[in-house]
Amino acid sequence: MAQAAGPFFPRQTVYxxxxxxxxxxxxxxxxxxxxxxxxxxxxxxxGGYYNDGSSLIRAQGQANVDQSKAMxxxxxxxxxxxxxxKKLAETYVERQKAKREAIHQQAEIDKELAQQKxxxxxxxxxxxxxxxxxxxxxxxxxxxxxxxxxxxxxxxxPATGEISWPEALMGPExxxxxxxxxxxxxxxxxxxxxxxxSREIQEEAxxxxxxxxxxxxxxxxxxxxxxxxxxxxxxxxxxxxxxx
Numbered sequence: 494m495a496q497a498a499g500p501f502f503p504r505q506t507v508y509x510x511x512x513x514x515x516x517x518x519x520x521x522x523x524x525x526x527x528x529x530x531x532x533x534x535x536x537x538x539x540g541g542y543y544n545d546g547s548s549l550i551r552a553q554g555q556a557n558v559d560q561s562k563a564m565x566x567x568x569x570x571x572x573x574x575x576x577x578x579k580k581l582a583e584t585y586v587e588r589q590k591a592k593r594e595a596i597h598q599q600a601e602i603d604k605e606l607a608q609q610k611x612x613x614x615x616x617x618x619x620x621x622x623x624x625x626x627x628x629x630x631x632x633x634x635x636x637x638x639x640x641x642x643x644x645x646x647x648x649x650x651p652a653t654g655e656i657s658w659p660e661a662l663m664g665p666e667x668x669x670x671x672x673x674x675x676x677x678x679x680x681x682x683x684x685x686x687x688x689x690x691s692r693e694i695q696e697e698a699x700x701x702x703x704x705x706x707x708x709x710x711x712x713x714x715x716x717x718x719x720x721x722x723x724x725x726x727x728x729x730x731x732x733x734x735x736x737x
Contacts, residue, residue: 614713642725649730654682656727661712661720662701670701674727686733694731698724 648657656675658667677694684690702724709717 642722642729644723644726644730648723648726649678652682654678659719659723661716662705662723666704667701670697670704673697674701677731678727681731686731691731695728698728698731 649655650657654675656671656678658671662671674694674697677690677697681690681694702721705717705720705724712720
């Protein structure tokens with residue numbers, strides 16, 4: 494006897510449903526009542542759902558890893574920046590310290606030089622005082638005669654006629670006389686000595702000598718004597734054909 498078939502029979506092997514479809518044929522075999530929709534489901538739908546969930550988890554995990562790496566890189570960069578700033582600050586401090594030490598050393602050197610100069614001035618004053626007490630002028634150089642003063646090759650270049658001026662005659666008040674005398678000696682070197690040229694040299698040298706006399710009270714005696722001797726040498730060298 495064939496078993497009855499219908500939507501409420503629990504067995505799956507049903508051959509007759511009174512002209513309709515068998516539940517097994519319609520719903521498929523799943524061991525329970527119902528076919529693919531109710532029992533087995535749609536693999537594409539549920540499988541895709543779970544697959545999307547796994548992808549989301551993996552993506553979130555990768556994002557966490559990337560964020561961790563970025564944080565590590567940021568911390569390393571920050572640490573390097575702080576270290577560089579610290580080194581720059583230390584270098585700046587060291588340079589400032591070295592600069593202060595150099596300034597201090599230079600100040601000590603300048604102080605010592607100033608003291609040496611002051612000592613020399615005091616010693617010269619004492620020497621001048623002794624000369625005055627003996628009746629001699631501190632600006633008188635007994636070892637030389639004005640008519641015997643000459644210039645050597647380092648003071649007056651014999652090849653070019655160029656004059657190397659002493660420091661005492663390098664002031665701006667002597668500029669015009671320096672330029673004029675240099676011009677005259679350059680001319681003397683190229684044309685030879687003449688009476689008119691010798692006279693011009695002597696006149697301009699005397700102008701320079703008068704300026705020097707006006708500074709006698711502000712100069713050290715040795716500087717004054719050296720400058721005066723140089724001017725006398727220019728006058729005497731201008732009288733001859735010698736150029737050095």
